[in-house]
Amino acid sequence: MSSARTVTRTVVRRLTRWGTASMLVGGVLALPGRTRAFGLQTLMWGAIDLALAAITRGRDKVPQAQTLRRILLVNAALDVGYVAAGAHLAVRTPTFGGRLRPTDARGHGLAVVLQGAALFVIDLTAARRLRR
Secondary structure, three states: OOOHHHHHHHHHHHHHHHHHHHHHHHHHHOOOOOOHHHHHHHHHHHHHHHHHHHHHHOOOOOOOHHHHHHHHHHHHHHHHHHHHHHHHHHHHOOOOOOOOOHHHHHHHHHHHHHHHHHHHHHHHHHHHHOOO
């Protein structure tokens, strides 16, 4: 079992790497073209991931191991929800009253699936390191 401080540092490092990669790849894919929706969604998730990593890195106090584990498991459950919502968007391709083209809905949905799956791995791996 790892300490909460060690696990927090690992999560911050992984979230920083994933957020940076998401912003770089998303930025390139967001250029006008067929992958614009996927790129925009990926870019936005990357920015949020980096912000969360920065906020967490800046905190002096780390939750106790069991509290941190609970937080990570709740996050993992939310990640499953992101994957499900993204899959729904990608498969059903709703247009939201004509505000979104089906191809864009698919791109946004696939990006959400990818982000949710990656965050699920990060959160669940960290929670497993805090097992009793």
